[in-house]
Amino acid sequence: MKEKIYVAVVDSCEFTMIGLRYLGDREPDEHRDIVFQGFSNIESFLLSKRTWDVVIYDPLNPGNFMITPNEDILRIKEIQPDARIYIYSLSAGFLKFKHVDGVINKRVSLGDIKAMWQILMSQTPKSLNNYNVSITTQQRPARLSNEEASVLRGYSSNLKTKQIARQLGCNVRLVYFYKNSAMYKLKAVRGPSFYESIRWILN
Incomplete structure (x- = not known):
C-alpha cells in the first residue's frame, strides 16, 4: 500500500494549485500518493484540522497589501511543527524569509520546478537530516523589508x-x-x- 503525502497549497492564485497537481501527476511516485488541498489564504489554512507533510505558501495575497510572511510562517509552524514549509512566490529574491525549508521563485523554468519537486518529495516526510531548497532567478536580490x-x-x-x-x-x-x-x-x-x-x- 502506498504512503500518502499531504500537501497544502496556500496561494490565492488557483493556477498554482493546478500546476503543482499536474506536475505531481506527471511525476508519479511508485511508493507515494500525493494528496493536494488548496487554501486561498493563511487564515483558512490555519483552520484546517489535517496534519500536513508539506506546506507550499505564497505570502502575496491580493486581499491585503500588508506583508507579514515570517509571522505567518511562525503561525504555520505552531500548528504544523513537523511540516516542511516552502515559499513559492514572485517575492522570492525580493523578500527575506526565515524558518523555511526552501524558497522557489515562480518565474523559474519548468525544468527547475520539476527538479524542485523531485527534491521536495525525496525529503518528505522529514528525516533526521535537514535540507534546504532554494531556486530563484539570476536577478540580484533586493531584500525589501x-x-x-x-x-x-x-x-x-x-x-x-x-x-x-x-x-x-x-x-x-x-x-x-x-x-x-x-x-x-x-x-x-x-x-x-x-x-x-x-x-x-x-x-
Missing part, C-alpha cells in the same frame, strides 16, 4: 499615502521613507515603469 514591500503593494493597489500610513500605523513621512528605500533597492525609476515593476513583483 516587510514595510517596504507593503508600501509598494499599497501604491500598486492605488491607495493614497495617508491610507497606507493608517494601515501601517505610522506617519506619512515614514511611508515616503519606506517607498524611497524600496525604490533605491530595486534601482527603479520614477514614473509609469516604476509602478509596472511594483505590480509585476508584488501584486
